[in-house]
Amino acid sequence: MTGFLLLVVVGTSIWVFVDARNLGVRRGLIQSGFADMGPGSWLAGCLLIWILVFPLYLVYRPRYIDALRRGESGIRPMNQPDGPVESPPPPPLVSPDGRWVWNGTQWVPNHSGPSASI
Numbered sequence: 001m002t003g004f005l006l007l008v009v010v011g012t013s014i015w016v017f018v019d020a021r022n023l024g025v026r027r028g029l030i031q032s033g034f035a036d037m038g039p040g041s042w043l044a045g046c047l048l049i050w051i052l053v054f055p056l057y058l059v060y061r062p063r064y065i066d067a068l069r070r071g072e073s074g075i076r077p078m079n080q081p082d083g084p085v086e087s088p089p090p091p092p093l094v095s096p097d098g099r100w101v102w103n104g105t106q107w108v109p110n111h112s113g114p115s116a117s118i
Helices: 001-023 039-048 051-069
Strands: 101-102 107-108
Touching: 001 039, 001 051, 039 051
Parallel strands: none
Antiparallel strands: 101 107
């Protein structure tokens, strides 16, 4: 019986860690005191005092999901950019010396402009 309980505690603790990491749970995501932890802290808490921390995670899990969906905190979910992704500015159409023109894929000699003398 003890082996079964140990298996349940370790198995659910690992599930809490993996679930929290996949959700993007971070400290500071919800301003809720003790329950405001990252995945590693949830794992350690579950392993040490499972009878309190595992049910607490189950209670706070929907709050983490809501906070991530609304984007209320300054912490962003994993694998999402901070804001809109901007493309770099286009290169200049004519080189500074006037000898080359950008045709969209490469620089080609500028035959229409003034001849450059060095």
